[in-house]
Amino acid sequence: MRMKKQQPADRKNTGSRGARPRLTRVAGAAVVVLGLTGVSACGAADTGSSSSKGSSGKVTIAVPSWVGAEANGAVAKYILENELDTKAELKQLDESVAFDALHSGKVDAIMEDWGGAPKKVQLYVEENKSVVEGGDLGVVGHIGWFVPKYLADKHPDITDWKNLNKYKDLFKTAESGNKGQLLEGSPSYTTNDDAIIKNLDLEYKTVYAGSEAAQITQIRENYKAKKPFISYWWTPQWLNADIDLVEVKLPEHKEGCDADPEKVDCAYPETPLQKYFNADFAEKGGDAAKFLKNFKWTAEEQNEVAAMIAGEKMSSEAAAEKWVKANKDVWEKWLP
Template sequence: MKQTLRMVSLALALAPTLALAEVESTDPIKLTLHDWTGQLITTNIMAAVLEEAGYNVELVQADYLAQFAGLKTGDLDVAMEIWATTGQEAMDKAIAEGGVVSFGETGMLAKEEWWYPLYMKEKCPGLPDWKALNDCAALFATPDTAPKGRYLGGPVTWGGFDEERIAALGLNFEVIHAGTDAAMFAELEAAYQRQDPILLWVYAPHWSQQKYQGEWVEFPTYEAACYTDPAWGSNPAATHDCGKPFGPIWKVGWAGLADKWPGAAKAVQAFTIDNTAMSAMIAKVDLDGVALEDVVDEWMTANEATWKPWIGQ
C-alpha cells in the first residue's frame, strides 16, 4: 500500500501545471455521489474546480461501499469521502487488491457513533457508559422493537457494524435503519422537540452537534484487532465488541487517474477543507434551505485563492 501511495505521489509531483482548458483527455471524469449532504457538497466543489480547469466532469450516483468495484476498473474515477469510521476496511482492501489508490486526506476528521440527547441522561444516569444501555433499554423501546430498545442507525449502505456490535456486547437493542440521512435527522428533530427518548447514529462534521445538546455513547476504545480477533475485548467469541474507529476522511480513486488526467489527479490530491467550514455549509443546506448549488457557488467565489492553485492558476 505504501509503495502504491508513493508511486501516485511521484506521478502527481511530475504532472505538468495546466493552463485553463488544456486538458489531457476530454473523456468525462466520473465523481461518485452518495446520500449525505456533506459528501454532495465536497464532490460538487471538486467537480466545479475541475470544470474551471477545463475538464469534462460527470457526477454518478453510487453505493458508498460497493463503489470500489467501479473504482478498480475505471468505470468510476474519484470518490471524495471515504470515512475512516466506516469505510477504512473496504478502502484498505481495495488498495491492497490493486486498481484503487488513495489521494490523501480531505482535511476533515470523522466521528460516527451512537448519540443521545442530553435530556436522556437524567432518565438513564449511567450514560455515557455503554454498560448503562441495557438498564435503560425499555426507555428506548418502541412498539416495533419492544422489549428491546431501538437504535436508529444510518442508511444500511453506510455500513458501520452496529448489528455485530449489539450481538458482541449483548445489548438488548435492535437496529432500525433510517431510509435516508434527511429522514434520520428529521426524526431527531421531532423527538428533541417533544423530549422523547431517541438513540441514533450521529456523525461529524455535521450541524447536529451545534443545534442539539447531547453526547456520544462511550464504548470500549477501538483497536484494529477488535474487528478481526475474537480474543480481543470482553467477548472472546465475537469481534466488534468496541467503539467505532475515529480518523480522517479520505479521497480515493481509480489508479489510472494520474496517468490519464495528471492535472486532475493533482487537483484531487490538493483538495482540502476542514470540519468547521463543512459543517457550516451543511447547515446552510439542511437547516436554512439554501440550494446546494448556491452553497457551492458561494464557496467557490469566496475561496478562489484556495482552489486556483490546485489547478495551477
C-alpha cells in the same frame, strides 16, 4: 453519510486514528441527492491527458449519498468547471460499487471514503494497481451512539454503556418491542451495532429510519419534543450545530477489537477520510487530477456547505458557488 450493506468478509480492523478507515456510512438521503446520475448510464470516463494548463477533459466523481460527500463533490465540480475549464459529472454510487467503477475507469475519483470496502482496496490498489490513493480529504470521521444532552443531564450515568440496560424502557418503541430502540439510518449503512449489542449483552434492537434524511427528521422531532432517544450517529455532521448530543461511552477501541465483525465489542475508531483515483486519471488527468489531489478542507468547511444543501435547502450547485465565492483563500491553494 451509502451503499449496499458490506458482508462480514469484506471488513477488517484498521486500528488507530492514523490507519485507513474501515467503516462506511452510505445512505439514500433525499435531501442531498441533487443532480446525480447512475453509473450504468455512462461509459468509461474521459480522462485524456492534457498539458499542465487548461482543460483536462471530462472528470467523473463518485459521490456517496450523504450530504458531506455531496458537499465535496459540489465544490469540486464548481471549481473544475469555473476555474479549470474542465467538465465535471457527479455520480451517486455506493462505496463498494464506486471502487469497481474506479477500477474500470467509469469514474475518476471518490472524494470521501470511510474504508468500508477493504477487500476492494486490497484488490484494486494493492494488487491490480488500477486505483491509487489520493490522500486525506482533511476530515476525520467518527461514528458512535448518541443521546440528547437533556437526557444525559437528567440521567448522567446513561452515557456509560454499562448502564444502558437500566434505561432500556425509556427507549422502547412499537418497532423494538420489549427492548430499547437504537435508531439507525439506512439499512445499507455498514455498522457494528448488532454485534456490539449482542456481545455486550444489551437489551436493545436496531431500528432503521430508512435514510439519512429520515433519521434526521426523527431525531429532530424527538429533540423538539424532548423525548428520550439513542441513535447511531456520526461526526462531522451539519446537524450537530443545531442540536446538542452526547456520546455514549462504549468499551475503548483497541487494535484488533473489531477484526472479526461478529465479535465486535468496542467503540468505533476515529477515521481520517480518504480520496481514491483511477490510476490512469491520476497519471494523465493533468490539472484536474492535481486539483483533486490538492483538495483538502476541514470538517467545519464541509459542514458549512452541507448545511446550505440540507438545512437551507439550497441546490448543491448554488451552495458550492456561494462557498467558493466566499472562500477564495482556501480553494486557491488547491489549484495546480
